Protein backbone atom coordinates (compact mmCIF):
# COMPACT_ATOMS: atom_id res chain seq x y z
CA UNK A 1 0.00 0.00 0.00
CA UNK A 2 1.34 3.50 -0.83
CA UNK A 3 2.38 5.30 2.36
CA UNK A 4 1.34 8.80 3.35
CA UNK A 5 3.89 10.74 5.38
CA UNK A 6 4.16 14.17 7.01
CA UNK A 7 7.73 15.45 7.12
CA UNK A 8 9.91 18.52 7.59
CA UNK A 9 12.91 18.88 5.30
CA UNK A 10 15.39 21.56 4.32
CA UNK A 11 14.46 23.81 1.36
CA UNK A 12 17.24 22.09 -0.69
CA UNK A 13 15.75 18.63 -0.18
CA UNK A 14 12.19 19.85 -0.87
CA UNK A 15 13.32 21.37 -4.18
CA UNK A 16 15.15 18.30 -5.50
CA UNK A 17 13.38 15.05 -6.37
CA UNK A 18 16.49 12.89 -6.01
CA UNK A 19 17.44 14.34 -2.64
CA UNK A 20 13.86 13.90 -1.47
CA UNK A 21 13.76 10.25 -2.57
CA UNK A 22 17.06 9.69 -0.83
CA UNK A 23 15.78 11.29 2.37
CA UNK A 24 12.54 9.30 2.28
CA UNK A 25 14.32 6.03 1.60
CA UNK A 26 16.19 6.48 4.88
CA UNK A 27 12.98 7.35 6.71
CA UNK A 28 11.12 4.27 5.56
CA UNK A 29 14.23 2.08 5.39
CA UNK A 30 14.19 1.07 1.74
CA UNK A 31 16.74 1.73 -0.98
CA UNK A 32 16.09 4.87 -3.11
CA UNK A 33 15.68 2.64 -6.17
CA UNK A 34 12.69 0.97 -4.56
CA UNK A 35 10.82 4.29 -4.56
CA UNK A 36 8.85 4.53 -7.77
CA UNK A 37 7.24 7.97 -7.21
CA UNK A 38 6.73 10.59 -4.52
CA UNK A 39 3.49 12.54 -4.86
CA UNK A 40 3.52 15.82 -2.96
CA UNK A 41 0.06 16.53 -1.54
CA UNK A 42 0.76 19.69 0.51
CA UNK A 43 3.70 22.08 0.83
CA UNK A 44 4.23 24.95 3.25
CA UNK A 45 7.15 26.88 4.69
CA UNK A 46 7.92 26.87 8.41
CA UNK A 47 9.98 30.01 9.01
CA UNK A 48 9.50 30.15 12.76
CA UNK A 49 13.02 28.96 13.50
CA UNK A 50 16.32 30.21 12.17
CA UNK A 51 16.82 27.00 10.19
CA UNK A 52 13.87 27.22 7.83
CA UNK A 53 12.04 24.00 7.09
CA UNK A 54 9.57 22.93 4.44
CA UNK A 55 6.55 20.96 5.64
CA UNK A 56 5.52 18.30 3.18
CA UNK A 57 2.69 15.83 3.03
CA UNK A 58 3.64 13.08 0.59
CA UNK A 59 2.46 9.73 -0.67
CA UNK A 60 5.28 7.29 -1.43
CA UNK A 61 4.70 4.67 -4.12
CA UNK A 62 7.18 1.79 -4.05
CA UNK A 63 8.01 -0.20 -7.19
CA UNK A 64 5.08 -2.41 -8.12
CA UNK A 65 2.51 -0.35 -6.22
CA UNK A 66 -0.32 0.96 -8.40
CA UNK A 67 0.34 4.59 -9.31
CA UNK A 68 -1.50 6.73 -11.81
CA UNK A 69 -0.88 10.40 -12.70
CA UNK A 70 -3.95 12.29 -11.45
CA UNK A 71 -5.00 14.21 -14.57
CA UNK A 72 -7.37 17.07 -13.90
CA UNK A 73 -10.08 17.34 -16.54
CA UNK A 74 -12.75 19.89 -17.26
CA UNK A 75 -16.34 18.93 -16.47
CA UNK A 76 -18.37 17.57 -19.36
CA UNK A 77 -20.02 20.59 -20.98
CA UNK A 78 -22.88 20.32 -23.46
CA UNK A 79 -23.81 22.90 -26.07
CA UNK A 80 -26.24 25.42 -24.59
CA UNK A 81 -26.75 27.71 -27.60
CA UNK A 82 -30.50 27.12 -27.65
CA UNK A 83 -31.01 26.75 -23.89
CA UNK A 84 -32.65 29.26 -21.54
CA UNK A 85 -30.63 32.48 -21.36
CA UNK A 86 -29.19 33.99 -18.21
CA UNK A 87 -27.56 37.44 -18.28
CA UNK A 88 -24.28 37.66 -16.40
CA UNK A 89 -23.04 41.23 -15.98
CA UNK A 90 -19.29 41.38 -15.38
CA UNK A 91 -16.53 39.07 -16.61
CA UNK A 92 -14.56 38.99 -13.36
CA UNK A 93 -13.98 35.70 -11.52
CA UNK A 94 -17.58 35.75 -10.22
CA UNK A 95 -19.10 36.29 -13.68
CA UNK A 96 -16.81 33.86 -15.53
CA UNK A 97 -17.23 31.01 -13.05
CA UNK A 98 -20.99 31.67 -12.97
CA UNK A 99 -21.01 31.36 -16.77
CA UNK A 100 -19.07 28.07 -16.72
CA UNK A 101 -21.37 26.67 -14.06
CA UNK A 102 -24.46 27.76 -16.03
CA UNK A 103 -23.16 25.84 -19.04
CA UNK A 104 -22.50 22.79 -16.88
CA UNK A 105 -26.13 23.05 -15.74
CA UNK A 106 -27.45 23.34 -19.29
CA UNK A 107 -28.20 27.09 -19.28
CA UNK A 108 -26.90 29.70 -21.72
CA UNK A 109 -24.89 32.55 -20.22
CA UNK A 110 -24.77 35.94 -21.95
CA UNK A 111 -21.75 37.59 -20.34
CA UNK A 112 -21.75 41.36 -20.66
CA UNK A 113 -18.49 43.17 -19.91
CA UNK A 114 -17.88 46.92 -20.08
CA UNK A 115 -14.14 46.49 -20.63
CA UNK A 116 -11.97 45.04 -23.35
CA UNK A 117 -10.66 41.51 -23.73
CA UNK A 118 -7.40 40.76 -21.92
CA UNK A 119 -5.23 41.73 -24.86
CA UNK A 120 -7.00 45.00 -25.63
CA UNK A 121 -6.87 45.85 -21.96
CA UNK A 122 -3.05 45.92 -21.98
CA UNK A 123 -3.01 49.12 -24.03
CA UNK A 124 -5.17 50.86 -21.45
CA UNK A 125 -2.91 49.71 -18.63
CA UNK A 126 0.03 51.23 -20.50
CA UNK A 127 -1.95 54.45 -20.98
CA UNK A 128 -2.66 54.83 -17.26
CA UNK A 129 0.92 53.96 -16.28
CA UNK A 130 2.74 56.03 -18.87
CA UNK A 131 0.35 58.72 -20.14
CA UNK A 132 -1.71 59.10 -16.94
CA UNK A 133 -4.92 58.51 -18.94
CA UNK A 134 -7.71 56.60 -17.19
CA UNK A 135 -10.10 54.71 -19.45
CA UNK A 136 -13.29 54.45 -17.40
CA UNK A 137 -14.22 51.08 -18.94
CA UNK A 138 -10.83 49.40 -19.31
CA UNK A 139 -8.25 49.57 -16.53
CA UNK A 140 -6.80 47.47 -13.68
CA UNK A 141 -10.32 46.90 -12.28
CA UNK A 142 -12.44 46.71 -15.44
CA UNK A 143 -12.09 44.40 -18.43
CA UNK A 144 -11.99 40.68 -19.13
CA UNK A 145 -11.10 38.71 -16.00
CA UNK A 146 -12.10 41.63 -13.80
CA UNK A 147 -9.91 43.06 -11.08
CA UNK A 148 -8.03 39.77 -10.69
CA UNK A 149 -6.48 39.54 -14.17
CA UNK A 150 -3.49 41.83 -13.73
CA UNK A 151 -2.91 40.93 -10.10
CA UNK A 152 -0.65 38.75 -8.01
CA UNK A 153 -3.26 36.02 -8.46
CA UNK A 154 -3.12 34.93 -4.85
CA UNK A 155 -5.55 32.10 -4.49
CA UNK A 156 -5.97 31.79 -0.77
CA UNK A 157 -9.21 32.51 0.88
CA UNK A 158 -10.71 32.48 4.35
CA UNK A 159 -13.53 30.30 3.01
CA UNK A 160 -13.93 27.30 5.26
CA UNK A 161 -15.53 25.19 2.54
CA UNK A 162 -12.47 23.37 1.28
CA UNK A 163 -14.49 21.40 -1.27
CA UNK A 164 -15.58 24.59 -3.02
CA UNK A 165 -12.04 25.97 -2.97
CA UNK A 166 -10.57 22.76 -4.39
CA UNK A 167 -13.14 22.73 -7.18
CA UNK A 168 -12.15 26.27 -8.29
CA UNK A 169 -8.44 25.48 -8.05
CA UNK A 170 -8.94 22.33 -10.13
CA UNK A 171 -10.87 24.27 -12.75
CA UNK A 172 -8.01 26.77 -12.91
CA UNK A 173 -5.56 23.88 -13.40
CA UNK A 174 -7.78 22.41 -16.12
CA UNK A 175 -7.60 25.85 -17.80
CA UNK A 176 -3.81 25.87 -17.67
CA UNK A 177 -2.68 26.97 -14.20
CA UNK A 178 0.24 25.07 -12.67
CA UNK A 179 -0.71 22.02 -10.58
CA UNK A 180 1.39 23.57 -7.82
CA UNK A 181 -1.64 25.66 -6.85
CA UNK A 182 -3.26 22.45 -5.60
CA UNK A 183 -0.50 21.70 -3.11
CA UNK A 184 0.92 25.05 -1.99
CA UNK A 185 -0.36 26.43 1.31
CA UNK A 186 -0.36 29.90 -0.27
CA UNK A 187 -0.84 29.40 -4.00
CA UNK A 188 -0.61 32.20 -6.54
CA UNK A 189 -0.64 32.41 -10.33
CA UNK A 190 0.89 35.75 -11.35
CA UNK A 191 0.04 38.52 -13.79
CA UNK A 192 1.94 36.96 -16.70
CA UNK A 193 -0.03 33.69 -16.53
CA UNK A 194 -3.53 34.85 -15.64
CA UNK A 195 -4.54 36.44 -18.97
CA UNK A 196 -4.09 33.20 -20.95
CA UNK A 197 -6.17 31.27 -18.41
CA UNK A 198 -8.92 33.91 -18.61
CA UNK A 199 -8.82 33.83 -22.40
CA UNK A 200 -9.20 30.04 -22.38
CA UNK A 201 -12.20 30.27 -20.04
CA UNK A 202 -13.83 32.76 -22.41
CA UNK A 203 -13.15 30.54 -25.42
CA UNK A 204 -14.70 27.57 -23.63
CA UNK A 205 -17.83 29.60 -22.82
CA UNK A 206 -18.17 30.53 -26.48
CA UNK A 207 -17.32 27.02 -27.72
CA UNK A 208 -20.24 25.60 -25.77
CA UNK A 209 -22.79 28.12 -26.93
CA UNK A 210 -22.48 30.94 -24.39
CA UNK A 211 -22.02 34.56 -25.48
CA UNK A 212 -19.42 37.07 -24.31
CA UNK A 213 -19.85 40.74 -25.20
CA UNK A 214 -16.96 43.14 -24.58
CA UNK A 215 -17.02 46.96 -24.66
CA UNK A 216 -20.61 46.69 -23.50
CA UNK A 217 -21.55 48.62 -20.38
CA UNK A 218 -24.87 47.93 -18.70
CA UNK A 219 -26.58 51.26 -18.08
CA UNK A 220 -30.01 50.10 -16.96
CA UNK A 221 -31.73 47.06 -15.53
CA UNK A 222 -35.27 46.58 -16.80
CA UNK A 223 -37.78 45.62 -14.16
CA UNK A 224 -41.43 44.70 -14.53
CA UNK A 225 -43.62 43.98 -11.51
CA UNK A 226 -40.57 43.68 -9.28
CA UNK A 227 -39.02 41.09 -11.57
CA UNK A 228 -35.98 41.39 -13.85
CA UNK A 229 -36.94 41.78 -17.52
CA UNK A 230 -33.52 42.49 -19.07
CA UNK A 231 -30.80 45.09 -19.37
CA UNK A 232 -29.97 48.11 -21.52
CA UNK A 233 -26.42 48.79 -22.71
CA UNK A 234 -24.62 52.09 -23.35
CA UNK A 235 -25.14 51.44 -27.06
CA UNK A 236 -28.91 51.53 -26.47
CA UNK A 237 -29.38 47.80 -27.05
CA UNK A 238 -31.80 45.83 -24.93
CA UNK A 239 -31.15 42.22 -23.94
CA UNK A 240 -34.16 40.42 -22.57
CA UNK A 241 -33.98 37.73 -19.85
CA UNK A 242 -35.64 37.20 -16.50
CA UNK A 243 -32.54 35.90 -14.69
CA UNK A 244 -29.61 38.21 -14.13
CA UNK A 245 -26.39 37.63 -12.22
CA UNK A 246 -24.99 41.03 -11.26
CA UNK A 247 -21.24 40.53 -10.76
CA UNK A 248 -19.91 44.01 -11.45
CA UNK A 249 -17.23 44.20 -8.73
CA UNK A 250 -16.47 46.71 -6.00
CA UNK A 251 -15.56 49.56 -8.33
CA UNK A 252 -18.74 49.77 -10.44
CA UNK A 253 -19.94 53.00 -8.87
CA UNK A 254 -22.34 53.64 -11.74
CA UNK A 255 -24.12 50.35 -10.94
CA UNK A 256 -24.48 51.28 -7.28
CA UNK A 257 -25.83 54.68 -8.34
CA UNK A 258 -28.23 53.04 -10.80
CA UNK A 259 -29.62 50.70 -8.14
CA UNK A 260 -29.95 53.60 -5.70
CA UNK A 261 -31.75 55.75 -8.30
CA UNK A 262 -34.12 52.92 -9.13
CA UNK A 263 -34.80 52.43 -5.42
CA UNK A 264 -33.54 48.86 -5.58
CA UNK A 265 -32.53 48.12 -2.01
CA UNK A 266 -28.79 48.48 -1.27
CA UNK A 267 -26.98 49.37 1.93
CA UNK A 268 -23.70 50.98 3.00
CA UNK A 269 -21.08 48.42 4.07
CA UNK A 270 -17.91 48.94 6.10
CA UNK A 271 -14.67 48.34 4.24
CA UNK A 272 -11.00 49.01 4.97
CA UNK A 273 -8.74 51.81 3.85
CA UNK A 274 -5.13 52.88 4.21
CA UNK A 275 -1.86 53.01 2.30
CA UNK A 276 0.33 50.71 0.20
CA UNK A 277 3.75 50.20 1.75
CA UNK A 278 6.79 49.25 -0.31
CA UNK A 279 10.00 47.73 1.06
CA UNK A 280 12.90 46.10 -0.71
CA UNK A 281 12.22 42.37 -1.09
CA UNK A 282 15.66 41.66 0.36
CA UNK A 283 14.68 43.42 3.57
CA UNK A 284 11.41 41.48 3.85
CA UNK A 285 13.31 38.22 3.15
CA UNK A 286 15.82 39.02 5.86
CA UNK A 287 13.06 39.77 8.38
CA UNK A 288 10.90 36.76 7.53
CA UNK A 289 13.66 34.22 6.99
CA UNK A 290 16.11 35.68 9.58
CA UNK A 291 18.95 35.65 7.08
CA UNK A 292 20.97 38.00 4.90
CA UNK A 293 20.34 36.06 1.70
CA UNK A 294 17.36 33.79 1.18
CA UNK A 295 19.18 31.43 -1.20
CA UNK A 296 17.88 29.81 -4.33
CA UNK A 297 15.40 27.38 -2.77
CA UNK A 298 13.13 29.74 -0.89
CA UNK A 299 10.57 31.96 -2.60
CA UNK A 300 10.52 35.74 -2.06
CA UNK A 301 9.00 36.03 1.41
CA UNK A 302 5.49 37.24 1.97
CA UNK A 303 4.28 38.75 5.24
CA UNK A 304 0.96 39.01 6.97
CA UNK A 305 0.41 41.15 10.01
CA UNK A 306 -2.63 42.14 12.08
CA UNK A 307 -2.78 44.45 15.10
CA UNK A 308 -5.50 46.02 17.16
CA UNK A 309 -4.78 49.75 17.25
CA UNK A 310 -7.08 52.36 18.79
CA UNK A 311 -9.88 49.78 18.95
CA UNK A 312 -9.63 48.90 15.26
CA UNK A 313 -8.01 46.18 13.23
CA UNK A 314 -5.01 47.35 11.20
CA UNK A 315 -3.68 44.71 8.85
CA UNK A 316 -1.69 43.90 5.75
CA UNK A 317 -3.86 43.33 2.69
CA UNK A 318 -3.09 41.77 -0.68
CA UNK A 319 0.65 41.55 0.00
CA UNK A 320 2.68 41.09 -3.19
CA UNK A 321 6.19 39.66 -2.73
CA UNK A 322 8.48 40.59 -5.62
CA UNK A 323 5.75 42.79 -7.01
CA UNK A 324 4.81 46.20 -8.31
CA UNK A 325 2.36 48.87 -7.16
CA UNK A 326 -0.31 49.52 -9.79
CA UNK A 327 -2.47 52.57 -10.56
CA UNK A 328 -6.00 51.22 -10.06
CA UNK A 329 -8.18 54.33 -10.55
CA UNK A 330 -11.36 53.79 -12.54
CA UNK A 331 -12.14 57.48 -13.21
CA UNK A 332 -10.06 60.54 -14.03
CA UNK A 333 -9.52 62.84 -11.06
CA UNK A 334 -8.76 60.11 -8.54
CA UNK A 335 -5.85 57.86 -7.58
CA UNK A 336 -5.98 54.34 -6.15
CA UNK A 337 -3.20 51.86 -5.42
CA UNK A 338 -3.06 48.07 -5.38
CA UNK A 339 -0.35 45.56 -6.30
CA UNK A 340 0.56 42.78 -8.71
CA UNK A 341 3.38 40.27 -9.15
CA UNK A 342 4.60 38.06 -11.96
CA UNK A 343 4.46 34.30 -11.32
CA UNK A 344 8.13 34.23 -10.25
CA UNK A 345 7.64 37.21 -7.98
CA UNK A 346 11.06 38.31 -9.12
CA UNK A 347 10.79 42.10 -8.84
CA UNK A 348 13.11 43.76 -6.32
CA UNK A 349 10.34 45.27 -4.21
CA UNK A 350 7.65 43.89 -1.90
CA UNK A 351 4.42 45.81 -1.45
CA UNK A 352 1.34 45.44 0.68
CA UNK A 353 -1.81 47.34 1.45
CA UNK A 354 -1.80 48.36 5.11
CA UNK A 355 -5.38 49.14 5.97
CA UNK A 356 -7.68 49.96 8.84
CA UNK A 357 -11.18 48.63 9.37
CA UNK A 358 -13.75 51.33 8.91
CA UNK A 359 -17.09 51.49 10.72
CA UNK A 360 -20.40 52.73 9.36
CA UNK A 361 -20.21 55.69 11.77
CA UNK A 362 -17.08 56.91 9.93
CA UNK A 363 -19.31 57.70 6.93
CA UNK A 364 -21.47 60.16 8.92
CA UNK A 365 -20.13 63.27 7.10
CA UNK A 366 -21.54 61.66 3.92
CA UNK A 367 -24.87 60.63 5.46
CA UNK A 368 -26.83 62.61 2.87
CA UNK A 369 -25.77 60.02 0.29
CA UNK A 370 -27.66 57.30 2.18
CA UNK A 371 -26.55 53.83 1.07
CA UNK A 372 -23.77 55.42 -0.97
CA UNK A 373 -22.20 57.18 2.04
CA UNK A 374 -19.23 54.76 2.24
CA UNK A 375 -18.67 54.98 -1.50
CA UNK A 376 -18.63 58.80 -1.33
CA UNK A 377 -16.22 58.69 1.63
CA UNK A 378 -13.94 56.40 -0.41
CA UNK A 379 -14.23 58.64 -3.47
CA UNK A 380 -13.45 61.78 -1.46
CA UNK A 381 -10.15 60.30 -0.23
CA UNK A 382 -9.15 59.11 -3.72
CA UNK A 383 -9.89 62.57 -5.13
CA UNK A 384 -8.08 64.36 -2.32
CA UNK A 385 -5.01 62.20 -2.91
CA UNK A 386 -5.16 63.02 -6.63
CA UNK A 387 -5.26 66.75 -5.86
CA UNK A 388 -2.46 66.57 -3.31
CA UNK A 389 -0.12 64.58 -5.56
CA UNK A 390 -0.96 66.61 -8.64
CA UNK A 391 -0.06 69.93 -6.95
CA UNK A 392 -3.44 71.62 -7.04
CA UNK A 393 -1.70 74.96 -6.58
CA UNK A 394 0.03 74.78 -9.97
CA UNK A 395 -1.42 74.63 -13.47
CA UNK A 396 -4.42 72.47 -14.44
CA UNK A 397 -2.06 70.61 -16.75
CA UNK A 398 0.04 69.44 -13.83
CA UNK A 399 -3.04 68.07 -12.12
CA UNK A 400 -3.84 65.56 -14.83
CA UNK A 401 -1.55 62.90 -13.45
CA UNK A 402 -1.76 59.52 -11.82
CA UNK A 403 1.01 60.42 -9.37
CA UNK A 404 0.19 59.42 -5.81
CA UNK A 405 1.05 61.05 -2.49
CA UNK A 406 4.03 59.29 -0.92
CA UNK A 407 5.98 59.52 2.32
CA UNK A 408 8.80 57.65 3.97
CA UNK A 409 7.45 55.39 6.72
CA UNK A 410 9.35 56.81 9.71
CA UNK A 411 8.71 60.37 8.51
CA UNK A 412 5.01 59.54 8.48
CA UNK A 413 5.06 58.25 12.06
CA UNK A 414 6.82 61.52 13.02
CA UNK A 415 4.51 63.83 11.06
CA UNK A 416 7.42 64.98 8.90
CA UNK A 417 7.21 65.68 5.16
CA UNK A 418 9.88 63.55 3.47
CA UNK A 419 12.61 65.64 1.91
CA UNK A 420 12.83 63.21 -0.98
CA UNK A 421 11.06 60.10 -2.26
CA UNK A 422 13.25 57.57 -4.06
CA UNK A 423 11.94 55.96 -7.24
CA UNK A 424 9.42 53.26 -6.35
CA UNK A 425 7.77 50.54 -8.42
CA UNK A 426 4.70 52.76 -8.93
CA UNK A 427 5.29 53.76 -12.55
CA UNK A 428 3.23 57.00 -12.80
CA UNK A 429 5.39 58.49 -10.03
CA UNK A 430 4.99 59.97 -6.58
CA UNK A 431 4.81 63.38 -4.91
CA UNK A 432 6.11 63.91 -1.40
CA UNK A 433 3.05 64.70 0.72
CA UNK A 434 2.41 64.49 4.46
CA UNK A 435 -0.05 61.54 4.51
CA UNK A 436 -1.96 63.09 7.37
CA UNK A 437 -3.47 65.42 4.77
CA UNK A 438 -4.96 62.53 2.80
CA UNK A 439 -6.91 60.84 5.60
CA UNK A 440 -9.25 61.98 8.35
CA UNK A 441 -7.29 62.65 11.58
CA UNK A 442 -8.35 59.46 13.39
CA UNK A 443 -7.18 57.27 10.48
CA UNK A 444 -3.78 58.96 10.24
CA UNK A 445 -3.33 58.59 13.98
CA UNK A 446 -4.13 54.86 13.94
CA UNK A 447 -1.82 54.33 10.97
CA UNK A 448 1.02 56.16 12.73
CA UNK A 449 0.64 54.12 15.91
CA UNK A 450 0.09 50.94 13.92
CA UNK A 451 3.34 51.22 11.97
CA UNK A 452 5.20 51.54 15.28
CA UNK A 453 3.47 48.39 16.50
CA UNK A 454 4.31 46.61 13.24
CA UNK A 455 7.95 47.61 13.75
CA UNK A 456 7.94 45.86 17.13
CA UNK A 457 6.57 42.60 15.68
CA UNK A 458 8.70 42.60 12.55
CA UNK A 459 12.11 44.03 13.45
CA UNK A 460 13.31 46.21 10.60
CA UNK A 461 9.85 46.77 9.09
CA UNK A 462 9.59 50.33 10.42
CA UNK A 463 12.26 52.00 8.33
CA UNK A 464 12.60 55.22 6.39
CA UNK A 465 13.62 53.12 3.38
CA UNK A 466 10.00 51.94 3.18
CA UNK A 467 7.73 54.19 1.15
CA UNK A 468 4.02 54.65 1.76
CA UNK A 469 1.72 55.36 -1.19
CA UNK A 470 -1.86 56.55 -0.80
CA UNK A 471 -4.57 55.53 -0.92
CA UNK A 472 -5.26 51.80 -0.73
CA UNK A 473 -9.01 52.21 -0.89
CA UNK A 474 -10.57 49.42 -2.99
CA UNK A 475 -10.20 46.64 -0.47
CA UNK A 476 -13.80 45.50 -0.62
CA UNK A 477 -17.15 46.89 -1.65
CA UNK A 478 -18.46 49.99 0.13
CA UNK A 479 -21.99 48.78 -0.67
CA UNK A 480 -23.91 45.56 -0.06
CA UNK A 481 -26.68 44.47 -2.43
CA UNK A 482 -28.74 42.37 -0.04
CA UNK A 483 -29.99 38.96 -1.11
CA UNK A 484 -31.95 36.14 0.42
CA UNK A 485 -29.39 33.82 2.07
CA UNK A 486 -31.41 30.77 1.04
CA UNK A 487 -32.07 31.60 -2.62
CA UNK A 488 -29.38 34.28 -3.36
CA UNK A 489 -32.11 36.33 -5.04
CA UNK A 490 -32.28 40.05 -4.28
CA UNK A 491 -34.57 40.74 -1.33
CA UNK A 492 -36.94 42.80 -3.44
CA UNK A 493 -36.36 42.03 -7.14
CA UNK A 494 -37.15 38.57 -8.47
CA UNK A 495 -34.60 37.14 -10.89
CA UNK A 496 -31.80 39.49 -9.74
CA UNK A 497 -28.80 37.65 -8.25
CA UNK A 498 -26.28 40.06 -6.63
CA UNK A 499 -22.97 38.23 -6.89
CA UNK A 500 -19.30 38.41 -5.98
CA UNK A 501 -17.26 41.15 -4.40
CA UNK A 502 -19.31 44.12 -5.60
CA UNK A 503 -22.45 42.80 -3.96
CA UNK A 504 -20.54 42.23 -0.72
CA UNK A 505 -20.42 38.42 -0.86
CA UNK A 506 -16.79 37.78 -1.71
CA UNK A 507 -13.31 39.13 -1.11
CA UNK A 508 -10.76 37.89 -3.59
CA UNK A 509 -10.54 35.75 -6.69
CA UNK A 510 -11.45 32.38 -5.18
CA UNK A 511 -14.38 33.50 -3.04
CA UNK A 512 -15.76 35.53 -5.98
CA UNK A 513 -15.52 32.46 -8.24
CA UNK A 514 -17.23 30.31 -5.61
CA UNK A 515 -20.01 32.87 -5.28
CA UNK A 516 -20.45 32.96 -9.06
CA UNK A 517 -20.92 29.20 -9.14
CA UNK A 518 -23.38 29.35 -6.24
CA UNK A 519 -25.53 31.97 -7.99
CA UNK A 520 -25.67 29.78 -11.11
CA UNK A 521 -26.69 26.77 -9.00
CA UNK A 522 -29.43 28.81 -7.32
CA UNK A 523 -30.82 29.88 -10.69
CA UNK A 524 -30.81 26.31 -11.99
CA UNK A 525 -32.65 25.20 -8.85
CA UNK A 526 -35.52 27.62 -9.59
CA UNK A 527 -35.88 26.23 -13.13
CA UNK A 528 -36.22 22.56 -12.16
Ligand code: FAD
Pocket residue numbers: 089090091092093094095112113114115137140141142143144145146147148149150151152153154155156216217218219247248249250251252254255318326328338339340499500501502506507508509510512
Ligand atom coordinates in the same frame (compact mmCIF):
# COMPACT_ATOMS: atom_id res chain seq x y z
P1 FAD B 1 -14.45 42.02 -10.49
O1 FAD B 1 -13.25 41.19 -10.65
O2 FAD B 1 -14.29 43.40 -10.02
O3 FAD B 1 -15.21 41.99 -11.88
C1 FAD B 1 -16.29 42.81 -12.16
C2 FAD B 1 -16.39 43.00 -13.65
O4 FAD B 1 -17.60 43.69 -13.94
C3 FAD B 1 -15.27 43.86 -14.22
O5 FAD B 1 -14.63 43.16 -15.25
C4 FAD B 1 -15.97 45.11 -14.73
O6 FAD B 1 -15.40 45.63 -15.91
C5 FAD B 1 -17.38 44.61 -14.99
N1 FAD B 1 -18.38 45.68 -14.91
C6 FAD B 1 -18.50 46.64 -13.96
N2 FAD B 1 -19.54 47.44 -14.23
C7 FAD B 1 -20.10 46.98 -15.37
C8 FAD B 1 -21.19 47.41 -16.16
N3 FAD B 1 -21.93 48.47 -15.80
N4 FAD B 1 -21.48 46.73 -17.29
C9 FAD B 1 -20.72 45.64 -17.68
N5 FAD B 1 -19.67 45.22 -16.96
C10 FAD B 1 -19.36 45.86 -15.81
N6 FAD B 1 -7.67 39.02 -5.19
C11 FAD B 1 -7.08 37.86 -4.87
O7 FAD B 1 -7.77 36.93 -4.42
N7 FAD B 1 -5.73 37.70 -5.02
C12 FAD B 1 -4.92 38.69 -5.50
O8 FAD B 1 -3.72 38.50 -5.63
C13 FAD B 1 -5.52 39.91 -5.87
N8 FAD B 1 -4.78 40.93 -6.34
C14 FAD B 1 -5.40 42.04 -6.83
C15 FAD B 1 -4.63 43.00 -7.48
C16 FAD B 1 -5.24 44.10 -8.07
C17 FAD B 1 -4.39 45.08 -8.83
C18 FAD B 1 -6.64 44.27 -7.95
C19 FAD B 1 -7.31 45.47 -8.55
C20 FAD B 1 -7.41 43.33 -7.27
C21 FAD B 1 -6.81 42.20 -6.71
N9 FAD B 1 -7.53 41.21 -6.06
C22 FAD B 1 -6.92 40.04 -5.69
C23 FAD B 1 -8.97 41.34 -5.82
C24 FAD B 1 -9.74 40.49 -6.81
O9 FAD B 1 -9.33 40.83 -8.09
C25 FAD B 1 -11.23 40.68 -6.65
O10 FAD B 1 -11.57 40.28 -5.33
C26 FAD B 1 -12.04 39.84 -7.61
O11 FAD B 1 -11.63 40.10 -8.94
C27 FAD B 1 -13.53 40.12 -7.46
O12 FAD B 1 -14.21 39.40 -8.43
P2 FAD B 1 -15.64 39.85 -9.00
O13 FAD B 1 -15.89 38.97 -10.15
O14 FAD B 1 -16.61 39.87 -7.88
O15 FAD B 1 -15.48 41.35 -9.48
